[in-house]
Amino acid sequence: MPGHRRIASGRLPESGSVLAVSPDARLFAVQIAGAGVRLWDATAVRWTAAPALPADTADVRFTADGRAYAADRMADDTVTLRSVAGGRPLLSTRALGLADVAPSADGGRVAVCPAGRRTPEVRDTASGRVLPGHWTAVADACADGDTSMLVAGEGSGHRFAAVTAGAIRVWDTGSGDQVAEIADAHVSYAAFSRDGAFLATGDGQELRVWRLSDPETPVFRRSLNNQHLYGGLAWDPRRPELRYLEGGTVHTLDLGSAVGPGWRADPVSDVRFGPDGRTRATVRLVGDDYVFQLYSTRAGSPGRTLPPVRLPVSSDPSAPVLAVDALPLMAFAPDGSAFVYGVSAPGADARTQHFTLWDLRLGRARATLDLPGRAVSTLALGPGGRTLYVSRPAGYEEPSGEVRDEVWDTGRGRRTAVLDGMASTDLAVDPGGRLLVGDGRTARLPSGRVSRHDLVQGEEVGALAFSADGALLAAGDQTGRVALWDGALKRRAGVLRNVFPGPLGDTPEAVSALAFDPDGRTLAVGGDAGTLQLWDVQTLQPLGGPLTTPGERVDSLAFSADGTTLYAGGAHVPFQRYVITPEQAVARVCARAGGDLTRAQWRTYIPDAGYRKIC
Known part of the structure; x- marks a missing residue:
C-alpha cells in the first residue's frame, strides 16, 4: 500500500504450512499433515466450507479476483480449478503443473497445456466448451521441456501468453487472434497489466515491460543487479506501478510514462x-x-x-x-x-x-x-x-x-x-x-x-x-x-x-x-x-x-x-x-515515503551521503 502500513491482521491455524494466499490476503491454502489441504479464513478465524484437497496436492494458486483457486495433484498430474465458495469443481484437466494452467481473473476461462499435447487449448469453465483460436496452429507452444508457463491476463482483455524458451506468444481468447509475439528468452515470471495492454517479464538479469500493440522493444527495462525474484510480478490495480518480492522486501517500480495514456495509435511523421x-x-x-x-x-x-x-x-x-x-x-x-x-x-x-x-x-x-x-x-x-x-x-x-x-x-x-x-x-x-x-x-x-x-x-x-x-x-x-x-x-x-x-x-x-x-x-x-x-x-x-x-x-x-x-x-x-530539478526529486521521494526517510531507509537508498531531514 502507498502508506506502507498494516491494514489488517488475522490469526493462522496452529499447525500446517501455507501453500498460497489469496490476493486480498483473506484466504490461506494450508497443508495439514495427514489431513490434506484446506482453506483458512483469517478474517473469520476458521476453516471455510470447501472440502479438503488430497494430501498429495503439490501447489495451489488463487485467481486474481480471489473467487477461485487451482490445485495441482502429484499422483496423476491433475489440475483442478475450484470455486472458493463451497469448493465446487469448475474444471479438471491433466497437466504437468500449475505453470501449464492459466485461469482468467474471474475463472471464467482457462488456458491449458494438456499433458502430452503440443498446443494449448482454452476452455469456458461454465459450459466446458473448448474455444477456437489461432493458438492451435502453434505446434511448439506446449512442447515438453520447452514451455516455461502459461500466463492469463488479469483485466477484461481475456488474454493469455505461452512463455517458451524462444519467445512469448500472446492471444486474445475472445477473438482467437494472436496479439503479439515477443522475442524475450529465458523468462522466469510474467504478468499482464489489468487492461491487458502491457506484459511485464523477468529473468535472472532484468525486468522488462512490453507494449503488446508495439512489441518490437520493451518500453521499460530495469536491471536486477544480482537480486533474485521470489513469487513473481504484480501490477498495482490503481497506479502505473510494478512490484516484485526480493530478499524479504517488496520493491515498487514507478513505470510512469512508459505505460501512460499519452501513446497515440496514429503516429506523427x-x-x-x-x-x-x-x-x-x-x-x-x-x-x-x-x-x-x-x-x-x-x-x-x-x-x-x-x-x-x-x-x-x-x-x-x-x-x-x-x-x-x-x-x-x-x-x-x-x-x-x-x-x-x-x-x-x-x-x-x-x-x-x-x-x-x-x-x-x-x-x-x-x-x-x-x-x-x-x-x-x-x-x-x-x-x-x-x-x-x-x-x-x-x-x-x-x-x-x-x-x-x-x-x-x-x-x-x-x-x-x-x-x-x-x-x-x-x-x-x-x-x-x-x-x-x-x-x-x-x-x-x-x-x-x-x-x-x-x-x-x-x-x-x-x-x-x-x-x-x-x-x-x-x-x-x-x-x-x-x-x-x-x-x-x-x-x-x-x-x-x-x-x-x-x-x-x-x-x-x-x-x-x-x-x-x-x-x-x-x-x-x-x-x-x-x-x-x-x-x-x-x-x-x-x-x-x-x-x-x-x-x-x-x-x-x-x-x-x-x-x-x-x-x-x-x-x-x-x-x-x-x-x-533537485527540488522535484526531493518532492517525489517525500511523497513516496510519506515524509522524511528513517535512518535505516536512508542507509539503504542513499548510502553515500550523511543522514538529514529533507521533507
Missing part, C-alpha cells in the same frame, strides 16, 4: 524541438497532405497550423510523386529564430521542391525556396535562418554512393555554393555560423573549405548537437557511443561510457537525439530503442538512472530556457516533459 526549448514542431500525413504545426512548450498552449506545402512535382509526368512516398523535412535555426519546412521526393528527380522559411518571432512566412533536382534528404539552418544547408543523394550522372551538400541563401532564394567533399547526410551548424559538421567531415564557413574529421571513432553518425554557446559539440553514433569535442573540433573532451543498457539482440541501441542544457553542463542522450539518460559533461558520469519513456525511438530533445525541464518527442508520444 516527425517531431522537432527548437534549440531554446520554447517551440515544438510536428508533421503528420492527413489524406494527401502533410500538415505542419507549431506549438509552444508551455502547458495548455494551442498549436498553430502552418501554410500548406505542395508535393514535389516529378520531372517524369508518368511517375507523379505520391504523398505516402514523399519525405517531410524540417529544421530550426540554432538561435531559435526561424524554422524551415517542406516535402521532398526520395528516389526521384523533381521539377519543384518547395520549402518555406517561417519567422518564429514575427509568426509569419519570410521566404519560399524552390529546390529542383534530386530529392533533399536533410535540412539545416544557419543563425537567423539566413542560410539553408541541404544534402541530396547522388544522381545517376554522379559518382555512385556520394552525397552532395549545398548552401542556399534564403533571402535571395538561390544556391550559393556546393560543398565538394562534404558528402554528409547528418548536418549541424554551430550557433555562431562558423562551422558545418557532418558525417566525419566539417566545412569552415563561409569559405566552405571541407576537411575530414573522425568524430566518433569511424562509426556512422546518428545525432549531432552543439551547446548554446558553441563551446562544445556532442556526436553520437549507431553503436551507442557519444564523443564530446570542443566547439572548434580541435580537442576531444571525452567519451561517455556505457550510454545505453546492453542490447537485447545483436544490434546495439543507436544514438538518435542529443541536447545540451543552457549552461552546457548537462547532456541529454536519447536512443532509437527509447532509452533517455542525462550525463554530467564535466565528470562524464550519468546523472541517476535512465528516465522513463514510452519506449519508442527518441526523435528530438531540448531543455527549457531555465534548464529545469527536459522535453523529448517520439512518433507516438510527440511531447514528453521531465522536470529535472
Whole structure:
C-alpha cells in the first residue's frame, strides 16, 4: 500500500504450512499433515466450507479476483480449478503443473497445456466448451521441456501468453487472434497489466515491460543487479506501478510514462524541438497532405497550423510523386529564430521542391525556396535562418554512393555554393555560423573549405548537437557511443561510457537525439530503442538512472530556457516533459515515503551521503 502500513491482521491455524494466499490476503491454502489441504479464513478465524484437497496436492494458486483457486495433484498430474465458495469443481484437466494452467481473473476461462499435447487449448469453465483460436496452429507452444508457463491476463482483455524458451506468444481468447509475439528468452515470471495492454517479464538479469500493440522493444527495462525474484510480478490495480518480492522486501517500480495514456495509435511523421526549448514542431500525413504545426512548450498552449506545402512535382509526368512516398523535412535555426519546412521526393528527380522559411518571432512566412533536382534528404539552418544547408543523394550522372551538400541563401532564394567533399547526410551548424559538421567531415564557413574529421571513432553518425554557446559539440553514433569535442573540433573532451543498457539482440541501441542544457553542463542522450539518460559533461558520469519513456525511438530533445525541464518527442508520444530539478526529486521521494526517510531507509537508498531531514 502507498502508506506502507498494516491494514489488517488475522490469526493462522496452529499447525500446517501455507501453500498460497489469496490476493486480498483473506484466504490461506494450508497443508495439514495427514489431513490434506484446506482453506483458512483469517478474517473469520476458521476453516471455510470447501472440502479438503488430497494430501498429495503439490501447489495451489488463487485467481486474481480471489473467487477461485487451482490445485495441482502429484499422483496423476491433475489440475483442478475450484470455486472458493463451497469448493465446487469448475474444471479438471491433466497437466504437468500449475505453470501449464492459466485461469482468467474471474475463472471464467482457462488456458491449458494438456499433458502430452503440443498446443494449448482454452476452455469456458461454465459450459466446458473448448474455444477456437489461432493458438492451435502453434505446434511448439506446449512442447515438453520447452514451455516455461502459461500466463492469463488479469483485466477484461481475456488474454493469455505461452512463455517458451524462444519467445512469448500472446492471444486474445475472445477473438482467437494472436496479439503479439515477443522475442524475450529465458523468462522466469510474467504478468499482464489489468487492461491487458502491457506484459511485464523477468529473468535472472532484468525486468522488462512490453507494449503488446508495439512489441518490437520493451518500453521499460530495469536491471536486477544480482537480486533474485521470489513469487513473481504484480501490477498495482490503481497506479502505473510494478512490484516484485526480493530478499524479504517488496520493491515498487514507478513505470510512469512508459505505460501512460499519452501513446497515440496514429503516429506523427516527425517531431522537432527548437534549440531554446520554447517551440515544438510536428508533421503528420492527413489524406494527401502533410500538415505542419507549431506549438509552444508551455502547458495548455494551442498549436498553430502552418501554410500548406505542395508535393514535389516529378520531372517524369508518368511517375507523379505520391504523398505516402514523399519525405517531410524540417529544421530550426540554432538561435531559435526561424524554422524551415517542406516535402521532398526520395528516389526521384523533381521539377519543384518547395520549402518555406517561417519567422518564429514575427509568426509569419519570410521566404519560399524552390529546390529542383534530386530529392533533399536533410535540412539545416544557419543563425537567423539566413542560410539553408541541404544534402541530396547522388544522381545517376554522379559518382555512385556520394552525397552532395549545398548552401542556399534564403533571402535571395538561390544556391550559393556546393560543398565538394562534404558528402554528409547528418548536418549541424554551430550557433555562431562558423562551422558545418557532418558525417566525419566539417566545412569552415563561409569559405566552405571541407576537411575530414573522425568524430566518433569511424562509426556512422546518428545525432549531432552543439551547446548554446558553441563551446562544445556532442556526436553520437549507431553503436551507442557519444564523443564530446570542443566547439572548434580541435580537442576531444571525452567519451561517455556505457550510454545505453546492453542490447537485447545483436544490434546495439543507436544514438538518435542529443541536447545540451543552457549552461552546457548537462547532456541529454536519447536512443532509437527509447532509452533517455542525462550525463554530467564535466565528470562524464550519468546523472541517476535512465528516465522513463514510452519506449519508442527518441526523435528530438531540448531543455527549457531555465534548464529545469527536459522535453523529448517520439512518433507516438510527440511531447514528453521531465522536470529535472533537485527540488522535484526531493518532492517525489517525500511523497513516496510519506515524509522524511528513517535512518535505516536512508542507509539503504542513499548510502553515500550523511543522514538529514529533507521533507
